[in-house]
Amino acid sequence: MSEQYIVPGDNDDYIDKNKAMYSLRLFVTGASPNSIRAIANTKKMCEDHLNGRYELEIIDIYQQPEMAELEQLLAVPMLMRRLPLPERRLIGDMSDLNKVLTGLEIKA
Amino acid sequence: MSKESKKVLANHVLLPKTPTGITGLDQITGGGIPKGRPTLICGDAGCGKTLISLEFIVRGAMEFNEPGVFMAFEEKAEELEMNVASLGFDLKKLQDEKKIRLDHVHIERSEIEETGEYDLDGLFIRLGYAIDSIGAKRVVLDTIENLFSGLANQTILRAELRRLFHWLKEKGVTAIITGERGDGKLTRQGLEEYVSDCVILLDHRIINQISTRRLRVVKYRGSIHGTNEYPFLIDQEGISVLPVTSLFLDKEVSEKRIPSGITALDQMMGGKGFYRGSSVLVSGTAGTGKTSIAAYFASEACSRGERCLYFAFEESPRQIIRNMTSINLDLQPYVDKGLLEFHAARPTMYGLEMHLVNIYKSIKKFKPSVVILDPITNLVTVGSVSEVKGMLIRLIDFLQEEQITVMFTALTLNTAVTEQTDEGVSSLVDAWLLVRDIEYNGERNRGMYIMKSRGMKHSNQVREFVITDNGLDLVDVYLGPDGVLTGSAREAEILKEQTSKVIKTNAVSRKDREISRKRKVLEAKIASLQTEFESVEEELNKVYIEEQLKDEIMAKTLSEITNIRRSKAEEQETQIRKKK
Numbered sequence: 001m002s003e004q005y006i007v008p009g010d011n012d013d014y015i016d017k018n019k020a021m022y023s024l025r026l027f028v029t030g031a032s033p034n035s036i037r038a039i040a041n042t043k044k045m046c047e048d049h050l051n052g053r054y055e056l057e058i059i060d061i062y063q064q065p066e067m068a069e070l071e072q073l074l075a076v077p078m079l080m081r082r083l084p085l086p087e088r089r090l091i092g093d094m095s096d097l098n099k100v101l102t103g104l105e106i107k108a
Numbered sequence: 109m110s111k112e113s114k115k116v117l118a119n120h121v122l123l124p125k126t127p128t129g130i131t132g133l134d135q136i137t138g139g140g141i142p143k144g145r146p147t148l149i150c151g152d153a154g155c156g157k158t159l160i161s162l163e164f165i166v167r168g169a170m171e172f173n174e175p176g177v178f179m180a181f182e183e184k185a186e187e188l189e190m191n192v193a194s195l196g197f198d199l200k201k202l203q204d205e206k207k208i209r210l211d212h213v214h215i216e217r218s219e220i221e222e223t224g225e226y227d228l229d230g231l232f233i234r235l236g237y238a239i240d241s242i243g244a245k246r247v248v249l250d251t252i253e254n255l256f257s258g259l260a261n262q263t264i265l266r267a268e269l270r271r272l273f274h275w276l277k278e279k280g281v282t283a284i285i286t287g288e289r290g291d292g293k294l295t296r297q298g299l300e301e302y303v304s305d306c307v308i309l310l311d312h313r314i315i316n317q318i319s320t321r322r323l324r325v326v327k328y329r330g331s332i333h334g335t336n337e338y339p340f341l342i343d344q345e346g347i348s349v350l351p352v353t354s355l356f357l358d359k360e361v362s363e364k365r366i367p368s369g370i371t372a373l374d375q376m377m378g379g380k381g382f383y384r385g386s387s388v389l390v391s392g393t394a395g396t397g398k399t400s401i402a403a404y405f406a407s408e409a410c411s412r413g414e415r416c417l418y419f420a421f422e423e424s425p426r427q428i429i430r431n432m433t434s435i436n437l438d439l440q441p442y443v444d445k446g447l448l449e450f451h452a453a454r455p456t457m458y459g460l461e462m463h464l465v466n467i468y469k470s471i472k473k474f475k476p477s478v479v480i481l482d483p484i485t486n487l488v489t490v491g492s493v494s495e496v497k498g499m500l501i502r503l504i505d506f507l508q509e510e511q512i513t514v515m516f517t518a519l520t521l522n523t524a525v526t527e528q529t530d531e532g533v534s535s536l537v538d539a540w541l542l543v544r545d546i547e548y549n550g551e552r553n554r555g556m557y558i559m560k561s562r563g564m565k566h567s568n569q570v571r572e573f574v575i576t577d578n579g580l581d582l583v584d585v586y587l588g589p590d591g592v593l594t595g596s597a598r599e600a601e602i603l604k605e606q607t608s609k610v611i612k613t614n615a616v617s618r619k620d621r622e623i624s625r626k627r628k629v630l631e632a633k634i635a636s637l638q639t640e641f642e643s644v645e646e647e648l649n650k651v652y653i654e655e656q657l658k659d660e661i662m663a664k665t666l667s668e669i670t671n672i673r674r675s676k677a678e679e680q681e682t683q684i685r686k687k688k
Contacts, residue, residue, distance in 0.1 A: 029227075029229040029230070029233065032227070032229070034225050034227060037224075037225070061229075061230065061233050062233065065236065066237060068230055068231075068233045068234035069211055069234050069238065073230030073231075073233070073234060074213060074228060074231050074258075074259075075220075075228055075230055075259060076227065076228075076229045076230040078230065079223075087219075089220050089221070090220070090221045090223050091221070091222055091223065091226045092223035092224035092225060092226045093223070093224040094224060095223065095224035096223045099223045099224075100221075102221070103221035
């Protein structure tokens with residue numbers, strides 16, 4: 001489904017996502033090994049797959065603990081896709097690139 | 109629990125405890141759950157885990173000035189607020205006052221993609237932030253097992269949970285963790301291996317269509333605790349746990365005696381009646397006047413100005429009041445004055461525990477000095493004999509602690525051995541009155557015995573228990589040659605005795621009269637003889653006197669004649685001689 005020409009209206013979302021602006025938020029906890037890996041992995045993923053059409057915000061919840069409740073945080077590191085909607089959440093150090101891309105619906 | 113027993117515990121236990129504020133639970137655990145440590149509460153769905161832990165938080169905030177964090181993995185904050193509003197807990201207000209903090213943790217597996225190594229620092233920070241923001245001393249995680257359904261990596265999860273409990277301990281908060289009960293394990297995910305200090309198991313059982321919730325302290329490291337299963341209840345005022353028996357048998361006892369309301373009965377017990385704070389069982393077959401005895405006891409207490417609480421399981425209050433007027437006992441004035449209160453409920457209305465709690469609560473509220481349960485027999489319909497016994501033990505325990513005198517009535521069946529009540533409580537009570545039908549001579553009469561009366565001299569006699577228009581009374585039974593006579597046989601015997609007495613006195617008086625009459629006859633005879641004698645005597649005297657008189661006169665005449673003669677003697681003599 002990725003290679004064929006997409007008829008507008010049939011698979012609108014897919015087209016949108018390929019062109020859409022990605023707004024991402026990565027919640028980490030200080031400089032824990034998981035956090036460091038997650039930051040590196042996410043940055044690399046963004047550069048590779050969302051070149052130029054993403055914004056990434058990295059939040060250290062040690063600094064902003066109120067964010068933890070506000071954003072329903074539980075497991076960290078967590079990558080949140082705020083845009084395009086709907087919101088998606090990925091947890092882990094983002095080492096499994098395939099899962100990250102699927103999760104963010106960047107690549108089917 | 110009395111202050112004394114608490115002190116005893118405190119001497120033994122160094123473990124600091126946090127009172128939960130839940131009725132009865134602190135009693136079982138000897139002061140609460142371990143301070144600064146996590147406690148696990150586990151049980152099936154719907155057995156009250158959430159409520160018990162929420163009450164822990166709310167009571168902490170309201171009564172012990174210990175703010176608390178409630179982290180809900182299942183219900184949303186608004187749902188919780190609504191659920192406990194019926195218990196009178198205003199969570200919103202408490203949250204505004206920064207006394208408690210509710211945090212709903214939303215976990216949805218479908219929304220989360222796992223992409224490698226992670227930890228639960230998010231939860232830690234969130235919890236830590238919540239604790240710090242209100243200075244919480246208490247924490248509840250309800251139900252943390254939901255994490256297992258939200259996150260796939262069990263290895264990470266288990267390691268993180270271990271870290272979490274450790275972290276909670278370090279934080280110094282007293283925590284309650286709830287968990288669903290699993291097959292053959294206390295919790296589905298084996299949380300008990302992380303929480304090793306105190307484990308409380310909740311259970312919800314339905315026996316004979318009546319459900320009872322139970323609580324058991326499975327484990328409490330470093331502390332004495334009640335090991336039994338304790339029934340507990342959820343009602344309008346939250347959770348109440350009922351210890352089956354208090355851990356100690358060290359109640360105060362009273363030397364004071366209170367009359368039973370039936371003078372003749374008091375006389376059977378040395379003229380003083382029952383001990384205050386004792387328990388009295390009145391048992392008997394149907395229609396032997398158990399309720400009447402109870403009502404008299406109640407009225408007696410009220411007439412002293414004391415309060416009496418009457419639990420009626422068979423009749424409605426109005427019915428009792430009406431029926432008692434037929435034996436000259438008017439309870440209405442006491443009800444009006446607020447000295448007598450009736451609580452009527454069908455036994456089948458709710459389970460035994462609910463009954464017990466109702467009784468507890470009414471007693472706590474009304475503060476009576478006399479309590480009557482009429483009859484306890486019907487409670488068996490909602491529980492097994494041993495359960496009823498357990499309940500009554502607890503009740504007697506509680507009442508003795510409060511120095512309340514209690515009177516139970518119990519129905520015994522004709523076929524059953526009368527020496528034992530169905531409830532098996534006769535060994536528990538201090539005094540036991542047995543009212544029994546004595547069938548004789550084509551009628552049934554009531555006989556009353558005092559089967560036992562601890563700590564006082566009591567009569568071994570059977571008395572006939574009579575219910576008249578004027579009230580209750582005990583009469584000595586008639587011991588005739590044919591054995592014990594009661595009722596009309598007794599009356600007849602008494603009548604017979606009276607008749608013979610009258611006849612006897614009659615006979616005696618007749619004899620007396622006879623004697624007096626005879627005496628009179630005799631006396632009359634004597635009198636007539638006397639008169640006869642007198643007349644004879646007089647006659648004799650007359651003759652004698654006449655004779656005497658005659659003699660005298662003759663003598664006189666003779667002398668006169670002599671004198672005359674003397675003067676004319678010579679001539680006369682001479683004359684005579686001459687004549688001769």
